[in-house]
Amino acid sequence: METSDKKPSPAAAPESRFTVSPMTLAADRWMGRLIRFGGVGVVLAVFGMLAFLIFQVFPLFTGAKVTAVGSLTVPANAVAFGEDEYGDFPYVVLADGKVVFQQASDGKKAHEWSPALGALKVTAVRSYPRAGLIFLGLSDGSVQELRVAYRSTFDAAGKRAIEPVVTALPPVAIGKSGVPCQEVWNAKGPQSRLMLVRQEVAGKPLLTAVRLTERKGLGGKARVTVSAPFVVAADAASVEQVLLPSTAESLIVVGKSGEVRTYADDGETFSFLQAFVPFKDAKDPAVASAGMIFGNVSVVFVGRTGEQQVWSMYPQLQPDGKSLRRWGKIHDGETLAGAGEGVYAAEGNKCYLAVAGGKLQLRNMTTGSLRWEGDAPAGSIRQLAFAGNYDRFTALSADGKLHRWSIVDHHPESSWGAFFGKIWYEGATGPAYTWQSSAGSDEFEAKYSLVPLFYGTVKGTFYALLFALPIALTAAIYVSQFLRPEYRQVVKPVMEVMASLPSVVLGFLAGLWLAPLVDPRLISLFCAIGILAPAALFAGFLWSVLPQPVRRQVKPGMEFLWLLPFLALCAYLAWQAGPAVEAAFFTVKDTASGLPVADFREWWRQTTGATYDSRNSLVVGFVMGFAVIPIVFTIAEDALSNVPNSLVSGSLALGASRWQTVWSVVVPTAISGIVSGVMIGFGRAIGETMIVVMATGNTAVMESNPFSGMRTLSANIAVELPEAAAGHTHYRALFLGACCLFLLTFVINTLAEVLRQRLRERYKVV
């Protein structure tokens, strides 16, 4: 296209009647600017769209941002810590049970509380920062519970001040009397609270527990009943580390030799469940550190040389054929820089912080992705805890420092692996591609694998093309090469009308009209469709053996009018024969009456073991044909009819029949145009939304079974995006799906366009 920029030059026309009026020039200039601005703006906006989609997806693939906020100097004999909800007012518990509160802002000591224990000594301390609970293990084997609360007061000037309050509860005798506690734990089960102490008696470890049941009395005052102490895990030879889940439903004891013994709460005491050695193949099987992940069904073990393993409870087939929930290894993590010094779980998600070889690593248990890595503080870490909303964590180190970090990590569960890889989720029996974005419970872990959606997309597209391509391409050949031109004037608009049918209408008819209709007559339908191709070929053959005077009755380009009644008759007969075919080949025994009945659906279920849905891929494929056929037809027909006439005339002049000309000259010349049409049809089928939403069950399964449904990328977006909260991982995962769709169709269409341009070049040469 030629652009003429030849403006009439005013200088060349000195006479005023040849001078262009300034208004005209100004209008020309301004409109030129406006059009350039508008045009460039629209083009940029179009590219901006892709940029925006990518921009929305980008945060999914960035790691966590962790910043050290600073550290407070605390007394050197601090052994545990805790803090308020906002982290403004941390406290440390000293080895002698003293609780010291400090201002986070300036480190000033604000409050101090000392236990009144008389002759008893504090021998063990455990602090649960999020619950504000401190447990002091005492030298006589009993445990004292401290509760920390913050009271806000307003002084005379109306300034808010926070005053910490520590309440000490009477000590509870748990362990063997007179033997000092070495460690103490506490967990709240559904009915009762469990307190556990560890002592050493005659060089052997002893774990004793009590249950505390709280009942509201008549006066509203809680009355606590303490059960008789009971020994747990008595069969453990050594106790290196004890993991008590926050729900107290099980107990995990890690021994010195690396043997892990698990126990389950049986209502009375804890019964032995299972023993295993995570690093049994390693040179040193000892477990250096272990930590329970949020959700209480998975444990991360780190070995002496930094190897990581994740073990979890999931249903496993037992030798007796029953499926029981047992511990099993679900992940082999990346090897850390050195021996594990601690594993600390985050609250609310599956992340954990592993300390090894002087490094802190924030990792996601499920995907194994490294969210962040940083230097560990100088002193060894005594305690580390995450805030409840996963926005910071605090660590107490042995050199008397309280270190604080802030976390910005909006999408801890996302990574390339999470979207495209096979992942072994907690509770599953093996690694799988799963899309499951929501469920009722809080501890539910959303699963965002796009693979089943891609699979569904490809499956739907495959069946659509399987059905649409033969029809569209043969129709294009017939219409462009054989049909009389006056009919072509009618056929093309009809095909365009087909292209314009709203997909919601097609989806509605597929789901609510077609699916229930063909369901009982499936075999009839197969027969009717299957008979068409042989019948058409047979009709052609029949015609070609007829004597010439009869053949003259059929004018070239009118064959389809003769074919129509014949095909209609064949299809009708085949439809009627359907039940007989079904009775002959697809008979099953009726479970109720024991009589054989002809039922293809039941036959399919019994023979293949696969499912049969009435809204299945075949229905989707058929109806998507309405959307794909006209597109492929139009482009292929264009390509075929644009083949230069000289080629056709040449071929015919050399004595080739019209079919030989078409097959050996026209189709090969136009092949790139035809392929481009197929590709554009493919692009249309990939992105089709409403038909799939309405005509399938929308379950994200990966089955090649043609009689089951699927969930495609586009349907997934349409179904879930209205409910997704803006900015969340789910929302961005759906954007990622949209991005994939965009790129996929864009690339396919561009390739098709390039092919078509190449075709045009070829015509030019001819």
Place this chain on the structure above:
Amino acid sequence: MANPSDSSTPRGEAFVWFTGLGLIVGLGMVIGLLSLVILNGVTVFWAPQVPVAQVDDGRTIIGQLAQRRIRAGSPADHPRYELQYQVGLRELNGNSYLWVDEAKIKGETFPADVLGLERVENGPAFVRPQSLRQSDGKVIPATDAGFEAAFQAEVAAAAAVREKLIEITRHRIGDVNGEMDKARIALRRAEDLKLTEEIAALRKQIAGLEERFAALQAEAKKVTEGGAVASLVSKDAANREVVVPLTQVIRGWFPNRLDTWGRVKLFGSRLAEFVFDEPREANTEGGLMPAIFGTLVMTVFMSLLVTPFGVITAIYLREYAQQGAVLRIVRISVNNLAGVPSIVFGVFGLGFFVYVLGGSIDQLFFADQLKYNNNTPVFGTGGLLWCSLTLALMTLPVVIVATEEALAAVPRGMREASLATGASKWQTIRDILLPASAPGILTGVILAMARGAGEVAPLMLVGVVKLAPTLPFDGSAPFLHMDRKFMHLGFHVYDLGFQSPDSDAARPMVFATTLLLIFLVVCLNLGAIWIRNRLRARFKGASF
């Protein structure tokens, strides 16, 4: 083929016939689908005869035949059928529809006294009337010759009462409620900012509004009581007595007594209700006016947005931009946007228009509204404006491509002649190129409208709802409410077909809506095709 003059057939004729198959199947699919929709859509409004059927378990059924299908679980080689009757009277029967085994129906009669009723609540009813109690207290037995005329007169009177009631409850009380909401938001703001004078004024205003509200309610009550006198006493199929107040009756007809003209009139009246009235009974009955209106407003607004931008871009690409490799890439990219799935545009619309643009607008201009109205977003949620913008973006390539093609089709001679006479570039574009390519541009715009009108997937994300309480266009300033959510024909089909609690009751309505939507879209497309063909004919002769 040694001798070309012999009578043997040319090679490959069978394959020629075979390719004809594709054409037949393709055409069959289009024609079959259109006739299916037309048949099912039109019969929705047609009143057939209503049988009184005797079932061999002793039941009697009065109902309109709705469907016939193969019984589930019946063997394929000996299918048994079952019939679905629409029996109505949902309050008594629990369900409006009933499946009966075809083999169990002993006999059907078509008594002339069967009366069909369309009601405001609980769906239709098929009964045998006994007597009519008129508004003046007189009772006419159904056997009386003047019964039908009196009944229809009472139905018309009741319709007038209902109309009046709607005027009061929906429009006048609705206006009061709207003002009240505004005043309450203003009051909350005033209280927050401690504007004493304003608080007093607003309290007074709210008190006034409350008074008006009470007065209107009293008026509505009076109207209701005034109209609640007339009622129809009848018997249902099980011989139970059914009393229907006539204010509940929208339409009554004797399906077995009507002549063809009567049926045509009934058809017309139902069609008019469908097009001009508002939906009832969770969208399964009544009309589609809000959906039709919403679709039209959205489509028109979309074309107002897409036309200038599309045309300007096409002119830029064809007349101003430097032709070269870059432009070729740009052109291919813009064209390929037409192939990007519509749902992707919806995702973009939600992410960018609604959350980013809408959110910013709310922050800038409606901060007060947000603060004092429980953070209810104004533009930061789906709405008409965002739907129009999203679809405009989606259909932009259609208009750009059509305009570019039309500009390219303008003979070079016309352009050169214009420039040679001293016209400036803009003058050439304005006076020569645009008029000559106007039909082409129009074709593109119509195609864009057709695509926009039929699209649902992106709209589900950016602002279409199943039931909008208000139209996007009404009498209160600023008249056109671009922030409102609206109803759409395509979404209506989706929602009725797949989200409706009573899918049987929704089925006729879905077919009717489908027919309307297809009619709209096909008309737009045929219009575009017609214009294009005229355009081709015009330029055939104009080759310089």
